[in-house]
Amino acid sequence: MSQHNLSTNDLELCYMSAFDLLERFRAKQLSPVDVLYAQIKRYEQIGKQVNCVTYTHFDDAMHAAQESERRYQNGNPRPLEGITVGIKDEDGPIGWTMTAGSVLLKDNKLEHNTPVTDKLIQAGVVMHLQTTVPEFYANSCTWSKLWGVTRNPWNLHYTVGGSSGGAGAALAAGLTTLATGSDMGGSIRIPSSFNGVYGFKPPHGRVPVLPGDEIMPQSTSGPMARTLRDLALFQTAMCGPHPDQMSALRPKLKYPTSYPDIKGWRIVYSPDQGWATIDPDVKRNTETALRILEQQGAIIDQVRLNWKGSEIINAVMKSLLATGMGSMLHPFMEPHLQELMTSYGRYFVKFGQQELGAKELAQAQAYAAQVFHDYDCLFEHGFRAFICPTTATNRIPADFDATEPDAKVIVNGETVNPQFGWALTPAFNLMYTIPVVNVPTGFDSNHVPTGMQIAARSYDDLAAFQVAATYAEAAPQFFARNSFPDFRNQ
Numbered sequence: 001m002s003q004h005n006l007s008t009n010d011l012e013l014c015y016m017s018a019f020d021l022l023e024r025f026r027a028k029q030l031s032p033v034d035v036l037y038a039q040i041k042r043y044e045q046i047g048k049q050v051n052c053v054t055y056t057h058f059d060d061a062m063h064a065a066q067e068s069e070r071r072y073q074n075g076n077p078r079p080l081e082g083i084t085v086g087i088k089d090e091d092g093p094i095g096w097t098m099t100a101g102s103v104l105l106k107d108n109k110l111e112h113n114t115p116v117t118d119k120l121i122q123a124g125v126v127m128h129l130q131t132t133v134p135e136f137y138a139n140s141c142t143w144s145k146l147w148g149v150t151r152n153p154w155n156l157h158y159t160v161g162g163s164s165g166g167a168g169a170a171l172a173a174g175l176t177t178l179a180t181g182s183d184m185g186g187s188i189r190i191p192s193s194f195n196g197v198y199g200f201k202p203p204h205g206r207v208p209v210l211p212g213d214e215i216m217p218q219s220t221s222g223p224m225a226r227t228l229r230d231l232a233l234f235q236t237a238m239c240g241p242h243p244d245q246m247s248a249l250r251p252k253l254k255y256p257t258s259y260p261d262i263k264g265w266r267i268v269y270s271p272d273q274g275w276a277t278i279d280p281d282v283k284r285n286t287e288t289a290l291r292i293l294e295q296q297g298a299i300i301d302q303v304r305l306n307w308k309g310s311e312i313i314n315a316v317m318k319s320l321l322a323t324g325m326g327s328m329l330h331p332f333m334e335p336h337l338q339e340l341m342t343s344y345g346r347y348f349v350k351f352g353q354q355e356l357g358a359k360e361l362a363q364a365q366a367y368a369a370q371v372f373h374d375y376d377c378l379f380e381h382g383f384r385a386f387i388c389p390t391t392a393t394n395r396i397p398a399d400f401d402a403t404e405p406d407a408k409v410i411v412n413g414e415t416v417n418p419q420f421g422w423a424l425t426p427a428f429n430l431m432y433t434i435p436v437v438n439v440p441t442g443f444d445s446n447h448v449p450t451g452m453q454i455a456a457r458s459y460d461d462l463a464a465f466q467v468a469a470t471y472a473e474a475a476p477q478f479f480a481r482n483s484f485p486d487f488r489n490q
Contacts, residue, residue: 006041013038015370015479016078016229018083019257022178025072025082032065032082032113033071035177036126039084042174043129049487052150052169053158054089054130055097061128068124070152080237085125086176088167090134091116091221101133101144101163103340104332113442115208115242116180117394123237125261131166131179135331136374137346140423141400142166145342151398152194153485155359155447159396161191167224168195172485177225178234184219184325184427185316186390192224192438193390193451196478198231198468199224201425203459204432205249207235208242216324217247217318218429226479228439229257229470232465263297267467268383272392273424274305277411279393285442285450286389293467300387303378313420315364319430321348322356322364340371343403368430375431379457385467392422394444424453434456437468440478447488449478 006014013035024030040058047053068082082277089099091114099105113121120127135144142150142165150165153172154159160169164181168191171179181188183201192199213219225232232255240252269290272278290300320326329352332338338346360397378386393411401407402418409418416422428436436455444450454471456463477483 006038006045010038011174014042014155014178015226015484017227018080018177018225018233019227021083022080026077027450028072032068032126033062035082036061036065036128037082038274039175041130046173046487047175049156050153050169050172050173051148052132052166053175054099054132054147054166055122058130064126065391068126068140069288071124078122081124082232083125084128084177086129086131086167086170086179087117087122087127088128088164088180090137090182092130093117093121093127096130099146100137101135102144102345104337104445106146114210115245115248117236118242119208119238119240120145125178129170129176131164131170133164134162134165135342135347137163137182137184137187138348139344140161140186140419141396141398143399145340149399151364152448153487154196154449156487156489157397158316158394158446158448159194159398159400161194163187164191164224168192168197168378171195171197171224171226178230179224180221181224181449182219182221183226183429184216184320185313185429186423188222188224189390189425189453191435191436191450192424193440194394196440196449197226198228198440198472200231200235201428201436202235202239203435203461205247206239206461208240208248209243211244213324214245214247216320217432218319219324220432228465228469231437232257242462253461255462259469261297262293262384262467262470264299265297265384265467266301266382267293267387268378269300269302270305270386270388271302273309273388273427274307275309276418276421276424277414278389279395279411279444281444282389282392282394282450285454287438289444289452289471289475293471296470296474298467301383305374307374307427309421310417311367312371312430315367316426316430317351318356319350319359319368319490322361326356327424343401347403371427372431375434376457381434384456384463386455388424388453390424390438390453392416392424394448394450395446396422401470428453428455435459435461435464437464439468439471439475442476
C-alpha cells in the first residue's frame with residue numbers, strides 16, 4: 001500500500017467512535033473495510049513517529065473486516081462487528097507473538113487464545129495490530145530494549161505512560177477505534193490520562209484473566225477508548241464469565257451507553273490522597289472538571305485523607321511479587337538473563353528475589369484492609385463516588401528511566417520519588433474490588449492531557465460510569481474540531 005497523506009474523510013474514519021461506526025455499519029452507509037483501510041494508511045503515515053505498535057496483522061484483519069461486511073449485508077452482525085481493536089502485548093489469539101516487551105520473550109508464541117481474546121472474537125471485532133508495553137509491564141513509561149521508545153502523540157517529547165502505553169498512544173493517534181489494556185498499578189489509567197482517552201479499571205473478577213492469575217487480584221484487564229460511550233460498549237463485550245476462569249463474575253454486567261443525571265449526588269474529592277504533591281495545571285484541570293459536575297447538580301465535598309503513598313505502593317508490590325508477578329519473573333532471575341533486561345526489569349526482578357511469601361502477603365492484605373476501611377467509610381456517610389487526579393504530573397520524558405541514580409521528578413517545585421511519587425493510581429489496585437474510570441480533564445501547559453479518576457463503592461461499576469457519563473456529556477471534547485494530536489516535539 002502506498003504511503004500518502006490521508007484525506008479529511010479518511011481521518012474522520014480513523015477517529016470516528018465505535019458507537020457512530022456501528023450505527024453506520026448497520027445502516028449500510030459505511031463498511032468496516034473502509035475504516036480499516038483508513039487506519040492502515042494512518043499507521044503508514046505516522047506510526048514510526050509514535051512507535052506504539054509491535055506487530056501488525058493487516059492481511060488477516062482485512063479478511064476479518066470483509067467477513068464483518070458480509071455479516072452486515074446478511075443481517076447477522078455481532079455486538080462489535082467490524083470495530084478495530086488494538087491488542088496489548090499480553091493478549092491475542094493462538095499463534096501470535098506475545099513478548100511482554102522483553103528481549104527474553106521475543107519469540108514467545110501464544111499456545112491458546114487468551115480469555116479476553118475469546119470475548120473479542122465473540123463480539124466480532126477486527127484485531128489489526130498489537131500495542132507496545134514496557135518490559136514485563138513493570139514501568140509507568142513505555143520503552144524497552146526490544147521495541148524502543150513509545151512517544152506521546154500530543155507531544156513526542158513526553159511519555160505515553162505505562163504499561164498500556166502503546167494502547168493509549170494508538171487511540172490518540174487514530175490507529176485504532178478501541179484498545180485493550182490491563183492494570184496492576186495504574187497501567188490503564190495512567191496511559192489513558194496522558195493520552196486524553198477514557199479507561200476503566202474493572203473490579204476483580206469482572207473481566208476474565210489468564211488461568212492462574214486469580215491469585216493476583218490487584219491486576220485486571222480492561223477497556224480503553226476515545227469516548228465514554230465506547231468505553232461502556234467495549235467493557236460490556238469484555239466482561240462476563242469464561243470457562244477457563246473460575247473467578248470471572250456471573251452474571252455478565254451490561255454497561256449502558258446513556259445514564260440518568262446525578263442531581264443531588266454527593267461526591268467526595270481528595271486533591272492528593274493525603275500524600276501527593278500535585279502540579280498546578282493538574283489541580284486546575286481537576287477542579288474545573290469538578291465545577292462541570294457541580295453544574296450538572298452534583299454536590300462536591302473535599303476530604304483530607306491520611307494515606308501514605310510509599311506504604312500503598314509497597315503493599316501493592318509485595319502483593320504482586322508474592323503471587324502472579326513473582327511467578328512470571330521467576331524464570332528470569334539468573335544473572336546472565338538479567339544482563340539482557342532493561343534497568344527497570346532488573347530492578348523488579350531483584351525486588352522479587354527477596355523472601356516474599358505468605359507472611360509478606362498477609363501484611364500487605366492487612367494494610368489493604370486499613371485503606372479500604374477509610375475509603376468505604378466515606379460511602380457510609382452518603383457519598384456515591386470518589387474523585388482524585390490520576391497523576392500528580394504529566395511532565396515525564398518519553399525515555400525516562402526512574403532507576404538511574406540521578407533520576408529526578410519535580411512536581412510543583414518539590415522532588416518526588418521518581419518511580420512511584422507521581423501516580424495516584426495504586427491505591428485502587430490495593431483495593432481491588434473498586435471500579436475506577438479515568439476521564440480526560442484538559443491539557444497541561446506542555447500540551448499533554450491530564451485526567452482524573454472517578455471511583456465508586458466495591459463492584460458498583462455503574463455508579464462510576466454514571467458520574468463519568470455526566471461529565472463526558474458536558475466537558476470539552478477531545479478528538480473533535482481542533483483538539484487532535486499535532487505530534488509536536490518540544
